[in-house]
Amino acid sequence: MQYQPRLLASLVALGSLASPAAHATNGYFFHGYGIKAQGQAGVSIAQPQDALAAANNPAGTAWIGDRLDVGATLFAPDRSAEIEGNGAGANGHYNGNAKNTFVIPEFGVSKQLNDKLGVGLAVYGNGGMNTDYRSNPYAAFGSKNSVGVDFTQVFITPSVAYKFTERQSFGIGLNVVYQRFAAKGLSAFANPMFSSDSAHLNDHGHDSSTGVGIRLGWQGQLTDDLTLGLTWASKIKAAKFDRYAGLFASGGSFDVPENYGAGLSYKLTPRLTLGADVQEIKYGHVRSVGNDFDVQSLFAGNRFGAKDGPGFGWRDITVYKFGASYALLPELTLRGGYSHAEQPIPGSQTFLNILAPGVIQDHASLGLTWSPSASSELNLAYTHGFKKTVDGNGSIPQAFGGGEANLKMSQDILGVGYAWKF
Template identity: 80%
Template sequence: MKWGKQVFGALLAVGSCSQALATNGYFVHGYGIKAQGQAGVSIAQPQDALAAANNPAGTAWIGDRLDFGATLFAPDREAEIRGNGAGANGHYNGNAKNVFLLPEFGVSKQLSDQLGIGLAVYGNGGMNTDYRKNPYAAFGSTGSAGVDFAQVFVTPSLAYKFTERQSFGIGLNLVYQRFAAKGLGAFTSPGFSSDSDNLTDRGHDTSTGVGYRLGWQGELLDGLTLGLTWSSKIQARKFDRYAGLFANGGSFDVPENYGVGLSFKATPQLTLGADVQEIKYGHVRSVANDFDLQSVFAGNALGTDQGPGFGWRDITVYKFAASYALTPELTLRGGYSHSDQPIPGSQTFLNILAPGVIQDHLSLGLTWATSDTGELSLAYTHGFERQVDGDGSIPAAFGGGEANLKMSQDIFGLSYGWKY
């Protein structure tokens, strides 16, 4: 089959969409609609041509497939400032834009009984807030405030079955990032930024980078499968238009992440699964550096190597799921996940722009085989409301007090897959 036009169209569709994912930090909870329907459990359970996004070793087990999907995100983002001496007290709604569409695409091909190749195109994560009432207006900012950040990945993969029960896979992670910030004039005061002309209201800037993903999958016992996956840190090109905002002159790398998964076929109909994922937000300066004015006054202004960031910490995500083949045509899924909190209470002030505080997700999904070669999959996930209260979060230079963050989210996914 000729896939060129389909691949090109999918790339354009994904690249043109803004994202508002704030699930496990700013990583999505699952890649592929089937994985989304079970809270992201997928490392040892490949199910569609998006498998390489979860574990490239799975590309050897899914056969010849073509999958198209789309996910609708509806986040609810709020902030509250209280006890502030500069007059910023109040409630702020970041939902001027609150519905976002993210397409995905995957294709796989078995070259032999042992060798499979694939291509997955998907959104890895992102953040979007839009405050018509600017939370930083009392400090000198004007207009509306917010950020628009998106990451799109293209992952070609190759997987090899080196025994009847084990496979190894490798994939390239090609990332395209897009970012814009507005309404942050309060942070352009002399000495506060190393490049105040490139901090806010500079429109969209783009960045690219290349990394790789490795994976292994093996059936240890009849019905019991273990999977391992690791994705390298990606040192992406800097956002030059925001060199005065992000640490290290506009750097915004993709954090290293890795995980382990188990899948157990308890009965011919029932499959149980669990994943544990680690995301190393704390190893990316622009994300991890604390927002600390003492450091700024000591010479580490915004945009410098050790300049202020969002103060995010590494997180571990725990995922559990079950799927049940109710009939040969209908499979039902469900899952639950819990993650650590990436944003400590001391770092909520700047994170009004990026309130990725959700920790718990509940997912439901199904797949209906419409024919011998086609299947329709649906997924719904609710990200439960979580509030993080500030704890010494607003510096005295900004009037003190606390910034409290709150977020919840609903996620709807639809995909169609062909076996060819």
């Protein structure tokens, strides 16, 4: 199977056009890649089920055969913020849902070259964030018009996997990332007092960025019923957002954080399979995401856009996922799952995160696969991200009038996919 550069460019363009704004579930990473994985809260590291397997663990590419998967996810987040106790006049409730429904496409194809070697290509939305506040929470500090950000992260992952024993495989995937970002309504911060490049902080439309990293994976069937999986993805040093060099740390840098995980799958009965994943996402190791918004450091010279300038103050998180699938009939499989993530945003960092309130911690999912024939599948998944509020704790500096910024978000996610098996 050959992947031509023109084809890859077309797939990137398709992904970016079909999802002009993005999502946030476990931080700003999506909760599951592939409609089947979505239906069990993202459990997938030791359960390759479709041609999106390489997005979760490239070792799974050796086990899924010849198939083509096409899907789309309708994502509906509800995000808002409240400011209270502010002496500058910013108090109020702010709704960030000027746009609140988004479509996220996905595509995967796999080919078994022989009884040991498989290759594949997966295209999917890895992560992102969107907010749009018609009433600007930063207006009291000098910002004008509506405020928000639009961030989309599309991955293209070609993969190859090799079965080095009858029950074990190793896989490698190339993570090619395309990122798209825009910010508006932040003119209060677009001055030399706050930014190292105040001309490139706000209202410059969409800018794009690309980068390349790797994902490695292992899968091993320890017994007839128990399978384990391990996966690791490198940090991706992406090209800088030049139009926003005065906003993001290190002159517009916005890298993709390192992440890794482990999973197990256990066939409790011939029909019932249980699974669990643990995932670690290193948000705190990306300066533009992990640097704190610290006003003392800001006034000491670490302005927006500087190496140690303000970020969103996100912390590393661990995500715990649990899922089950049940073959009710030969042509019908039912799924369900639940996941819990640590909170990436501490109460002290809520002020800037009005723009990026990725506070959801708990998801519950349901899904099904119906096979009208031996060569085709219809896949459905629904996920609810339970409402979560993070209250500010010393979040608004006294230089901005003090008080607290409180963040709130919930989500509904509906995925539909169809697969052809060859």
